Amino acid sequence: MPMSKKSAWAGAIVAAVGLTVGGIAVATAADNSDGPPGRFAERHPGKPGHPDKVKLKDSTLVVGRVKSVETGKLTITKDDGSEVSLTTDSSTKLRGGDLAGLKADQRVTVRVKDGKALNVALAKAKEQGTVKDVNGNNATLVQLDGLQTPLDLSAVSEKPKNGDLVAVTGTVSDGKTIKVEQLRQLPK
Numbered sequence: 199m200p201m202s203k204k205s206a207w208a209g210a211i212v213a214a215v216g217l218t219v220g221g222i223a224v225a226t227a228a229d230n231s232d233g234p235p236g237r238f239a240e241r242h243p244g245k246p247g248h249p250d251k252v253k254l255k256d257s258t259l260v261v262g263r264v265k266s267v268e269t270g271k272l273t274i275t276k277d278d279g280s281e282v283s284l285t286t287d288s289s290t291k292l293r294g295g296d297l298a299g300l301k302a303d304q305r306v307t308v309r310v311k312d313g314k315a316l317n318v319a320l321a322k323a324k325e326q327g328t329v330k331d332v333n334g335n336n337a338t339l340v341q342l343d344g345l346q347t348p349l350d351l352s353a354v355s356e357k358p359k360n361g362d363l364v365a366v367t368g369t370v371s372d373g374k375t376i377k378v379e380q381l382r383q384l385p386k
């Protein structure tokens with residue numbers, strides 16, 4: 199009895215799943231430089247989460263606070279207390295700004311390859327809690343665990359009131375105060 203097209207497709211799908219589970223298809227796709235990932239990267243450069251990230255395959259991520267920024271050099275104090283000095287050049291990018299604009303104590307994530315900073319991003323702080331001590335552009339956020347964090351509300355047009363339950367997103371520049379970029383009221 200001849201095999202129908204539907205049966206042939208079902209068999210091919212089962213075979214592909216079996217190969218993928220066995221790791222053969224995954225290994226072959228990763229080693230295949232002529233396959234779709236390369237063509238995709240050529241057509242869509244810069245797309246996050248896509249095959250053009252292969253360039254960053256051998257890179258690492260450093261997370262910490264800026265200790266100093268000099269011409270050609272960025273020093274980071276990592277979360278474990280150790281320091282790392284990285285080289286920079288005109289191709290080193292700061293997401294959303296100029297590398298010279300970095301300041302000491304700003305929390306950053308840095309993509310590094312061979313001791314060179316490829317790109318730098320200011321780490322975002324995201325917290326929830328109850329607002330208290332509102333005074334102009336300053337307030338305190340009492341988080342759910344009781345931790346109190348100073349807030350800089352200068353970039354927020356609609357200021358919260360004492361007792362408001364909020365979610366805030368922003369950057370930490372002095373190691374403790376969140377400069378709020380987005381504030382969302384939460385239901386009580």
